[in-house]
Amino acid sequence: xxxxxSIAGILVILVGLRDMFHSLLHPKGQGGLSRGVxxxxxRVSRLAGHRFSSATGPAGMVxxxxxxxxxxxxxxxxxxxxxxxxxxxxxGVDPANHPNLSEALYVSLTTLSTVGFGDVVATSPxxxxxxxxxxxxxxxxxxxxxxxxxxxxxPLSHRRALALALRGxxxxxxxxxxxxxxxxxxxxVLDDLSGRxxxxxxxxxxxxxxxxxxxxxxxxxxxxxxxxxxALRDSAHRSQAPELQAGATRLSAALDRLGAVLAEDxxxxxxxxxxxxxxxxxxxxx
Numbered sequence: 001x002x003x004x005x006s007i008a009g010i011l012v013i014l015v016g017l018r019d020m021f022h023s024l025l026h027p028k029g030q031g032g033l034s035r036g037v038x039x040x041x042x043r044v045s046r047l048a049g050h051r052f053s054s055a056t057g058p059a060g061m062v063x064x065x066x067x068x069x070x071x072x073x074x075x076x077x078x079x080x081x082x083x084x085x086x087x088x089x090x091x092g093v094d095p096a097n098h099p100n101l102s103e104a105l106y107v108s109l110t111t112l113s114t115v116g117f118g119d120v121v122a123t124s125p126x127x128x129x130x131x132x133x134x135x136x137x138x139x140x141x142x143x144x145x146x147x148x149x150x151x152x153x154x155p156l157s158h159r160r161a162l163a164l165a166l167r168g169x170x171x172x173x174x175x176x177x178x179x180x181x182x183x184x185x186x187x188x189v190l191d192d193l194s195g196r197x198x199x200x201x202x203x204x205x206x207x208x209x210x211x212x213x214x215x216x217x218x219x220x221x222x223x224x225x226x227x228x229x230x231a232l233r234d235s236a237h238r239s240q241a242p243e244l245q246a247g248a249t250r251l252s253a254a255l256d257r258l259g260a261v262l263a264e265d266x267x268x269x270x271x272x273x274x275x276x277x278x279x280x281x282x283x284x285x286x
Contacts, residue, residue: 002082009078016071057213087124155203183241190247
């Protein structure tokens, strides 16, 4: 039974570490458990009409970090449980007054948080080796959580800047006036827009959690402004100028790639138009 508990604890620890790795270090940035937590909160928010939409993304990330902490705490508690109370020295505490399970969880949490009150100290050689490893895991978890929060804001800034650019072009009637602008100038504008859209696709792929951040300001919402890029693409395709034709081709490819990322991970649709419409609907910005 002791071996079973230890093996179960190690498996729980590894599951949590694997999810952290896939969420923070893997190129796709998608841990299975993390995605489940974020998606679950998103569905709850959507059922509630996104009344607290601006808090959904941050709340989801906090929930994921708490899940990582819980997995590590429970996993290490299962490792310590077979060694309680014989494998520990107690100071000012009577182990008979505390159930072994709660005591194991207490030892795990104090070690994970690197608090170490000193009232319960490992004496078993195996536990004396394991406890510092858990402390290192706790320090890595704290660092990873803080780093994750700082990593999400550059993609959000890229997305907001793209939304504002599209909004400005829409207000200026750029799609309608595209044929009146010099072909070379218009082509440069389309190339710059294509690059920004490609960056948005990369951000969604590498920072899955950024999808669940909802903009309260419609002008900053890419879900609301993105359809205008389709109007720019169609307008450029109607031009006879080779420069605009080339710009339209690149813009179309960038939109298709962004649509493919959204369709793979978040919404459904057969083409860019339906995918972007589903994206806008999902964010209540249609």
